[in-house]
Amino acid sequence: MSARKAVAAALCLSLALAPGCAAPPRAPGGGAGREARGMGGGVTDRDVEVAESLGAPEDILAAMRRGEWPTARSKRNVRVAEAAEDHLSGRYGERFRATRVLVSTGFMPEPDTITCAVETGEHAGETCVASVSYAEEPVWADDYLYLRLHGEYERKLGDIARDAFGDLPEGSWVMEAKMLDYQYPAATPDAQGGAREVAPDASLEDAGTVVDGYLWVFVSPEHQLAEGDFDARAGRVRDALDALDVHVYWEVSQITRPLDGAEFTMEWSRYAEYSWNSTGVFRGDE
Structure with missing residues (x-):
C-alpha cells in the first residue's frame, strides 16, 4: 500500500469514528456503557451552565432550574461534559468549555466524545475534542497535542521538502505537509507491554512516536527530472525525515500524466501516474 493510500485509509477511519479525529484505544473490558464517575447528586448551578453551553432545549433547562433532572440522558450528557472540562483543565492548566457531547448508547460500547472551546492560553478560541472510555478508570484521549504541535511538525516537514526541491522553478512542484488531527491518548503502549505517559507539555521531539502525519511531494509532468536527480532529491528528503525522529508517512x-490544460495542483497530483x-x-x- 502506498503512503497516499495508507494515509487516506487512516483519514477515512478517523472521519468515520468522529469528525476530524480518531477514537482512542478502547479500554480492556470496558466501554461507554459503564457508569461514568460524577453521576450522583442533584442539579447544581454548574450543571445548568454546562447544559446551556451544550445548547440544551429550554424545557430541559427549565426543569434543571427547578432542581430536576428531566431525563437520565440529559444528566449523563452534562456530567460527561463536566468530566471532560475538568480532565482537560487539570491536564493542560487552561480553561475549557464543553459545547457538544456524543455519548455511546448502542449495544456495542464506544467512547463518549466531547467537543470543547479552549477559553484560555495560547490556543484560546480554538476547538479541542476529547474522548473517554470506561474500565476501572476512565481512559482519555484528546487532540490538544495536535493544537500544540501541528504548526511545528508541518513547518519542519515543509522545510525538508523545500531544501530538496526549492531550487526548481516556481510552479514545477507541489507539496503537502500535515500532522493528523487525531485524539492522541494520554498514555501509549510501550515495547514491554506497559504504558508510556505522554506529558501534557511534551515537545515534538518527546512525542515523536505518538504524533502522526505525512509529507507528499509531486514534481510536475512539465518539469521532468532525470532519474539520478530525482533519486538524489528523494534521498535528501528520506535522510532528513529519518533524522527528525517523528512518525511520518512520506x-x-x-x-508523468499530461496536464492537458489542467492546473498543476496538489489535488490533481494526488492520484496521477x-x-x-x-x-x-x-x-x-x-
Whole structure:
C-alpha cells in the first residue's frame, strides 16, 4: 500500500469514528456503557451552565432550574461534559468549555466524545475534542497535542521538502505537509507491554512516536527530472525525515500524466501516474 493510500485509509477511519479525529484505544473490558464517575447528586448551578453551553432545549433547562433532572440522558450528557472540562483543565492548566457531547448508547460500547472551546492560553478560541472510555478508570484521549504541535511538525516537514526541491522553478512542484488531527491518548503502549505517559507539555521531539502525519511531494509532468536527480532529491528528503525522529508517512513522485490544460495542483497530483517514486514510513525514535 502506498503512503497516499495508507494515509487516506487512516483519514477515512478517523472521519468515520468522529469528525476530524480518531477514537482512542478502547479500554480492556470496558466501554461507554459503564457508569461514568460524577453521576450522583442533584442539579447544581454548574450543571445548568454546562447544559446551556451544550445548547440544551429550554424545557430541559427549565426543569434543571427547578432542581430536576428531566431525563437520565440529559444528566449523563452534562456530567460527561463536566468530566471532560475538568480532565482537560487539570491536564493542560487552561480553561475549557464543553459545547457538544456524543455519548455511546448502542449495544456495542464506544467512547463518549466531547467537543470543547479552549477559553484560555495560547490556543484560546480554538476547538479541542476529547474522548473517554470506561474500565476501572476512565481512559482519555484528546487532540490538544495536535493544537500544540501541528504548526511545528508541518513547518519542519515543509522545510525538508523545500531544501530538496526549492531550487526548481516556481510552479514545477507541489507539496503537502500535515500532522493528523487525531485524539492522541494520554498514555501509549510501550515495547514491554506497559504504558508510556505522554506529558501534557511534551515537545515534538518527546512525542515523536505518538504524533502522526505525512509529507507528499509531486514534481510536475512539465518539469521532468532525470532519474539520478530525482533519486538524489528523494534521498535528501528520506535522510532528513529519518533524522527528525517523528512518525511520518512520506512520498515523493515525478508525475508523468499530461496536464492537458489542467492546473498543476496538489489535488490533481494526488492520484496521477508517475515515473519515479520514493515512499516510506518513519515511526520516530524507537
